[in-house]
Amino acid sequence: MTRMIKGLLFDLDGTLVDHETAAATAFATALTAVTGSAGVDHETARRRWSELEHHAMDRYLAGELTFAGQRRLRITTLVAELGLGIWDEQKADAWFAGYLRHYESAWRAFPDVLASLGALTEERPELRLGILTNGEAGQQRDKVDRAGLSAALPVLVASSDVGVAKPEARIFHLACEAIGLLPSEVVYVGDRLDTDAAAASAAGLLGIWLNRAGTPARTELPVVRTLRELPALLTELTSDG
Structure with a gap:
């Protein structure tokens, strides 16, 4: 050819x-800041975080969510599934801001x-x-x-x-x-x-x-x-x- x-x-x-290494590194650090996360299987949570990222980004790219909305969906879904509470947008945004700092530093x-x-x-x-x-x-x-x-x-x-x-x-x-x-x-x-x-x-x-x-x-x-x-x-x- x-x-x-x-x-x-x-x-x-x-x-x-x-991206995958940066996201995994950032998530591992940011999850430890969540009250009650010490009893969570962090590797299982990380895998679920990756799944939620792909799902939420697909919805963002399809126009179903804003960029901020897909971020909130990922963390609020995860903490609810892990039994760590029901988070409002303010708490989700605050956590994601910390996650993002770690993510950016790992690029x-x-x-x-x-x-x-x-x-x-x-x-x-x-x-x-x-x-x-x-x-x-x-x-x-x-x-x-x-x-x-x-x-x-x-x-x-x-x-x-x-x-x-x-x-x-x-x-x-x-x-x-x-x-x-x-x-x-x-x-x-x-x-x-x-x-x-x-x-x-x-x-x-x-x-x-x-x-x-x-x-x-x-x-x-x-x-x-x-x-x-x-x-x-x-x-x-x-x-x-």
């Missing part, structure tokens, strides 16, 4: 920034990101690079800044800015417009097979699945286990040989 590749867009959370790029971006820009300086992410634009831009990725990835398109979210084709097309290219000229790399790689390909881009965990799945799309494999894969995809 030979393709003219002029641009490369990345997902953010789980692809460039280690880190994955170890393979900076070296891979450096290799890409050295080997293919003509590539136009950017980020396409679901989520609230202000928070996502702060995340990119704190992870030290702003210089390498100057363009960021967030679902809150454009009013549509992945896996809808429209957001992929808007991101291509933001870097001044046609979808057929752009590669999209993300850690979720359906929402990222498959959705990008359905929108006319070339989707690449970043399968860091080595999760078994049947797909004809290109797959990498680490971003270090990306430069060689792009060379293969653009080679006539």
